Structure formats: C-alpha cells, structure tokens
Amino acid sequence: DASDIEKGTYPHYMLKEIDEQPLVTRKIIQAYQNDNNELTIDADIIQSVNDTDRIYIIACGTSYHAGLVGKQFIENMAGIPVEVHVASEFSYNMPLLSEKPLFIFISQSGETADSRSVLVQVKELGHRSLTITNVQGSTLSREADYTLLLHAGPEIAVASTKAYTAQLAVLAIFANVTAASKGKELGFDLVQELGIVATSMEALCDSKEGFEDIAREYLATTRNCFFIGRSLDYYVGLEGALKLKEISYIQAEGFAGGELKHGTIALIEEGTPVVALATQESVNLSIRGNVKEVAARGANPCIISMKGLEEEDDRFVLPEVNEMLTPLISVIPLQLISYYAALHRDCDVDKPRNLAKSVTVE
Numbered sequence: 001d002a003s004d005i006e007k008g009t010y011p012h013y014m015l016k017e018i019d020e021q022p023l024v025t026r027k028i029i030q031a032y033q034n035d036n037n038e039l040t041i042d043a044d045i046i047q048s049v050n051d052t053d054r055i056y057i058i059a060c061g062t063s064y065h066a067g068l069v070g071k072q073f074i075e076n077m078a079g080i081p082v083e084v085h086v087a088s089e090f091s092y093n094m095p096l097l098s099e100k101p102l103f104i105f106i107s108q109s110g111e112t113a114d115s116r117s118v119l120v121q122v123k124e125l126g127h128r129s130l131t132i133t134n135v136q137g138s139t140l141s142r143e144a145d146y147t148l149l150l151h152a153g154p155e156i157a158v159a160s161t162k163a164y165t166a167q168l169a170v171l172a173i174f175a176n177v178t179a180a181s182k183g184k185e186l187g188f189d190l191v192q193e194l195g196i197v198a199t200s201m202e203a204l205c206d207s208k209e210g211f212e213d214i215a216r217e218y219l220a221t222t223r224n225c226f227f228i229g230r231s232l233d234y235y236v237g238l239e240g241a242l243k244l245k246e247i248s249y250i251q252a253e254g255f256a257g258g259e260l261k262h263g264t265i266a267l268i269e270e271g272t273p274v275v276a277l278a279t280q281e282s283v284n285l286s287i288r289g290n291v292k293e294v295a296a297r298g299a300n301p302c303i304i305s306m307k308g309l310e311e312e313d314d315r316f317v318l319p320e321v322n323e324m325l326t327p328l329i330s331v332i333p334l335q336l337i338s339y340y341a342a343l344h345r346d347c348d349v350d351k352p353r354n355l356a357k358s359v360t361v362e
C-alpha cells in the first residue's frame with residue numbers, strides 16, 4: 001500500500017524505484033542461489049519445463065515486453081520454443097497449442113484481469129502454469145501451479161520500472177537453470193554476469209543529469225518520438241515508447257529498424273526525435289544505417305550504444321554487459337528520459353491520467 005512505503009528524499013516513487021534496480025537485481029541473485037551459490041529454482045518447476053514441448057508466455061503492458069525478451073533468453077539458453085502473447089488477444093484468438101504446453105504468466109501485480117481470464121481458460125484445458133509475479137499470494141500466483149517471485153519490493157508508481165528489470169532477471173535465471181538441467185554448456189556464469197549488470201545499473205543511476213539533458217533537448221516540446229532498435233533492442237524500444245507515452249503523453253512508438261522503410265519512415269519530419277538503441281553487435285551496422293536514413297529526412301537522432309560498439313556521435317554509451325542481458329541496462333536511460341520528459345512537461349509522474357497500476361477489469 002502506497003501509504004506504507006515512504007518516498008524518503010525522492011520527489012516521486014518512480015525515481016525511487018528506478019534507483020532501486022541495482023539492489024533488486026542483487027536481491028534476486030541471492031534469492032535464487034542455493035547454499036553452494038548455484039542458481040536454483042523449485043525442482044517441480046524444472047520437471048514441468050523438462051516435460052513441455054513449448055512455452056506460452058501470457059502478459060500485458062510492460063510485463064508483455066519483458067516476455068518478448070524472456071522468449072529470447074529461454075530459446076537461446078534452454079532451447080525450448082516459446083510464444084509470447086498479449087493476454088487479451090489470446091482469449092479470443094487462441095493459437096493451436098502444442099501437445100504439452102506450459103503457460104507462463106508474467107504479472108507484476110498478479111491481479112491483471114486479462115491474464116487471469118487466460119489462466120482460467122488454460123486450466124480448464126488441463127494445462128500447467130507458472131506465474132512470475134512481484135506479489136506473493138496474488139490471484140495469479142494462487143491459481144497457477146507454480147510461482148516465481150520477483151523480490152522487487154512494492155512498486156507504487158503506475159509506470160513500471162523495477163518490476164520490468166526484475167522480470168528479466170528472473171526469466172534469465174529460469175532459462176539458465178533450465179539449460180543447466182538439460183546439461184547445456186552456456187560458457188558464462190549468470191551470477192557473475194548479473195553482478196556486472198547490477199554494477200552497471202548503478203553507474204546509470206548515477207548519470208541522471210545526462211538523461212535530464214537528453215529529455216530537455218529532445219522531448220521538451222515535441223509532439224511525438226520514435227524508438228528504433230533491432231533484435232533485443234527492438235523489444236527495449238517498445239518498452240521505452242510505452243514509458244514515454246504513459247507518463248509524458250508524448251505520442252511514442254517503438255519500431256524494428258528493418259520495418260522503418262515499410263511505413264514508419266513516412267512520419268519522419270524535421271526535428272522528429274528518434275531514439276536508437278545500438279547494443280547488439282550483429283545488427284550494429286544495420287541500425288546505424290537506419291539512423292542515417294532518418295537523419296537524412298530531418299530526424300533528430302539520439303543514439304544510445306554500448307561500450308565496444310560506440311561511434312563518435314552517440315549521445316550515451318552504456319557500460320558493457322553480456323550481450324543477452326543488455327535489456328536490463330539499456331532500459332534505464334529510457335526510464336529516466338521518460339521521467340524527466342514528464343517532469344518538464346508538468347505531468348503527474350506517479351499517477352498519469354487514465355491509467356491504473358493494476359487493471360482488474362477485462
């Protein structure tokens with residue numbers, strides 16, 4: 001309950017929750033370690049994952065965006081096919097299911113009605129389910145067969161921040177432990193890599209002024225803003241656009257870099273802000289090509305890249321982390337830019353108009 005959680009010296013819960021991300025990441029590492037410091041999850045869950053032929057992730061909003069990244073984690077590390085669905089669409093457009101599906105519900109609150117209604121449906125069909133949630137004892141947690149907790153502490157601001165990175169960390173651990181149970185060699189130590197992520201998050205939270213500058217420079221008066229990226233950066237761009245629309249009311253869209261030419265580029269006008277993420281080596285040249293295309297049509301590009309891939313005009317260079325885990329850190333600049341944009345535009349950061357923290361109606 002908001003009244004029980006103090007903002008302390010913070011002007012807004014959102015800023016406090018953004019700053020909590022390094023700590024939450026460390027808490028999650030601890031919570032999922034056994035006495036030998038190995039990552040572990042409930043044996044029943046592992047059993048169910050090893051029995052499944054396909055995972056279906058069901059979620060809404062920010063949790064859906066976490067699911068898109070989670071699919072890559074699970075497919076790349078554990079080698080299990082994954083589909084990600086928006087809960088509301090799934091109900092009336094249920095895809096043909098595999099023989100032995102496992103459903104994963106991602107929900108910060110554990111109360112979202114759209115996701116609950118899918119859970120009711122798939123339980124009737126007799127399928128297994130796992131809820132990844134921040135709230136122990138929440139409806140989705142009680143109704144599913146298994147639960148993995150986010151350990152993020154209460155999230156009060158309507159715009160989700162620390163729950164998103166916590167969802168990514170837990171999904172990475174889930175994928176990693178599953179991979180280990182299948183005897184797969186991944187060639188990296190996730191505990192160590194997540195530790196590096198936490199340290200990098202701290203560095204980003206200490207760079208707030210830079211992000212305030214970006215917000216002022218690009219977003220003080222604009223009507224719209226685009227986020228582009230390829231591969232994992234595309235998914236983070238979707239989340240960045242959602243954050244910006246939720247709290248600053250700027251019309252924002254996230255696009256896959258390769259899709260620009262199929263329509264969106266028509267929207268680029270003189271001065272249109274385009275935030276481009278460039279953290280993935282395999283698509284670095286292509287995304288930079290997209291930046292040139294929009295710049296040639298008058299856009300005002302803001303490139304956020306990662307150490308090792310940076311170029312001269314980049315506006316911000318993220319510290320280097322494991323390439324698969326970049327969404328855990330590349331989202332932080334986008335959260336902070338949205339926060340400062342909302343602030344500059346005199347918006348109610350923690351309680352944006354028309355939105356609720358948890359939506360318990362379909």
Ligand code: G6P
Pocket residue numbers: 060061062063106107108109110111112115158159160355356357358359
């Ligand atoms: C609401 C919130 C969003 C959230 C979504 C899903 O729309 O405003 O921030 O992402 O619900 O919530 P959940 O609790 O299921 O993650």
